Amino acid sequence: MADLRFVAALLIALLVVNSVQGRPDPLLKLHSSEHDLPREFWSSLAPPVDRHRHQLRLDNGLAATPPMGWNSWNHFACSVNEAVIFETADALVSTGLAAKGYNYVNLDDCWAALHRDNQGNLQARTATFPSGIKALADYVHSKGLKLGIYSDAGYYTCASQPGSLGYEVQDAQTFASWEIDYLKYDNCFTDGSKPEYRYPVMRDALNKTGRHMFFSMCEWGVDNPATWANNVGNSWRTTGDISDNWNSMVGIAELNNEWADYATPGGWNDPDMLEVGNGGMTVDEYRSHFSLWALMKAPLLIGCDVRNIGAEILEILANEEVIAVNQDPLGVQGKRIKREGLTGLEVWSGPLSSGRVVLLLWNKSSKSANITASWSDLGIENGTPVTIRDLWKHETITEAEMDTIRREVPSHGVKMFVITPTNDESLSKAF
Numbered sequence: 001m002a003d004l005r006f007v008a009a010l011l012i013a014l015l016v017v018n019s020v021q022g023r024p025d026p027l028l029k030l031h032s033s034e035h036d037l038p039r040e041f042w043s044s045l046a047p048p049v050d051r052h053r054h055q056l057r058l059d060n061g062l063a064a065t066p067p068m069g070w071n072s073w074n075h076f077a078c079s080v081n082e083a084v085i086f087e088t089a090d091a092l093v094s095t096g097l098a099a100k101g102y103n104y105v106n107l108d109d110c111w112a113a114l115h116r117d118n119q120g121n122l123q124a125r126t127a128t129f130p131s132g133i134k135a136l137a138d139y140v141h142s143k144g145l146k147l148g149i150y151s152d153a154g155y156y157t158c159a160s161q162p163g164s165l166g167y168e169v170q171d172a173q174t175f176a177s178w179e180i181d182y183l184k185y186d187n188c189f190t191d192g193s194k195p196e197y198r199y200p201v202m203r204d205a206l207n208k209t210g211r212h213m214f215f216s217m218c219e220w221g222v223d224n225p226a227t228w229a230n231n232v233g234n235s236w237r238t239t240g241d242i243s244d245n246w247n248s249m250v251g252i253a254e255l256n257n258e259w260a261d262y263a264t265p266g267g268w269n270d271p272d273m274l275e276v277g278n279g280g281m282t283v284d285e286y287r288s289h290f291s292l293w294a295l296m297k298a299p300l301l302i303g304c305d306v307r308n309i310g311a312e313i314l315e316i317l318a319n320e321e322v323i324a325v326n327q328d329p330l331g332v333q334g335k336r337i338k339r340e341g342l343t344g345l346e347v348w349s350g351p352l353s354s355g356r357v358v359l360l361l362w363n364k365s366s367k368s369a370n371i372t373a374s375w376s377d378l379g380i381e382n383g384t385p386v387t388i389r390d391l392w393k394h395e396t397i398t399e400a401e402m403d404t405i406r407r408e409v410p411s412h413g414v415k416m417f418v419i420t421p422t423n424d425e426s427l428s429k430a431f
């Protein structure tokens with residue numbers, strides 16, 4: 001403990017020096033040995049979170065609410081081509097998903113040729129993207145949608161197309177000239193320097209183009225980006241890649257939850273794209289996945305083949321009431337507030353605008369179970385008159401003075417509610 005306290009004092013001194021020098025960049029520049037301390041240690045040192053740190057936010061006018069759209073990777077990986085992009089744009093519109101807010105169509109890795117052209121510009125892979133990226137942008141824009149692209153803060157992307165390290169300004173200009181709206185920026189094949197140094201270079205290059213492009217940082221959470229990325233990216237991955245199975249989804253939700261207090265409008269924690277609809281989880285599990293991502297104010301980036309989407313999956317992704325939780329203007333990430341020992345029964349919650357509260361009862365266990373949340377857990381005074389809206393049944397289920405809610409939840413399933421106190425002074429200051 002004494003050692004930790006010494007290191008803590010040292011770091012606080014560093015912070016003070018940094019702020020005295022008025023550095024524009026609030027980064028803690030650390031030696032790697034200091035970085036091997038447990039994550040809890042870093043969280044404990046973090047300054048108290050001011051949810052309205054507007055002066056620190058990335059000032060590009062984007063991401064007032066988490067981004068919504070689609071990304072090619074989870075379903076297509078490297079077998080993406082331009083037909084998939086054209087047809088997905090069409091499908092987002094024809095399924096009604098675009099009208100619900102899913103407006104980014106994002107290319108992931110494998111769109112670029114393996115070599116830059118003789119001026120050093122990135123270029124589309126001619127075999128799979130013969131029309132070029134600008135044609136995709138024009139098409140997607142004609143549908144009222146936006147186009148996202150992918151690059152990497154290293155020498156190569158993870159699938160070995162050229163990376164943007166050292167080419168930040170040139171590549172940002174290329175993206176702007178193609179009228180790109182969103183950049184996902186990965187972390188493979190780097191020069192070994194910290195993401196804290198490499199990502200702001202691209203932030204500045206994007207800014208310099210004058211085109212407003214959403215900046216999605218994908219450094220996998222390795223350097224705790226929640227603590228420093230608020231003025232670098234519009235979102236930052238908090239974890240490694242998701243896979244289409246229950247254990248992966250649960251583990252990622254838990255990791256992302258650790259950083260809840262750092263999300264603000266303009267900069268969001270990103271637990272990776274949705275797997276809903278890819279076939280590796282049950283419908284109940286996908287409903288849990290989607291509900292959790294919505295509650296955690298995660299980017300809602302569909303990862304399935306929207307061209308061939310089934311009715312049950314569409315019903316999940318198109319649930320307007322759950323989407324509204326994600327897009328709530330208050331912009332506070334909900335989090336786990338209670339768990340019943342190791343039974344896998346959990347209560348997640350967070351504040352919404354207009355004094356409302358979102359409540360998620362999640363049964364991670366292998367059997368159906370009753371889960372109870374009490375108003376005191378939620379920051380609502382006992383006996384407050386409330387209305388309770390079930391976001392999956394689309395029913396206002398009760399209007400009563402009560403102090404707990406108890407519901408049976410299927411194995412691996414959720415119940416999700418919005419609770420609205422109907423008397424104004426009823427919300428305590430618990431949040």
Ligand SMILES: *[C@@H]1O[C@H](CO)[C@@H](O)[C@H](O)[C@H]1NC(C)=O
Pocket residue numbers: 059060061206207208209210211212213
């Ligand atoms: C660039 O940064 C300035 C200062 O933070 C900001 O006012 C401007 O909107 C940014 N422009 C873009 C395109 O992000």
Ligand SMILES: *[C@@H]1O[C@H](CO)[C@@H](O)[C@H](O)[C@H]1NC(C)=O
Pocket residue numbers: 368369370408
């Ligand atoms: C949940 O509670 C209800 C009412 O008390 C009871 O009938 C039901 O069997 C319980 N379900 C489980 C899975 O324990």
Ligand SMILES: CC(=O)N[C@H]1CO[C@H](CO)[C@@H](O)[C@@H]1O
Pocket residue numbers: 343344345363365366367368369370
């Ligand atoms: C493993 C398991 O069954 N866990 C929980 C889920 O539901 C059952 C039934 O209520 C509880 O006993 C457990 O807490």
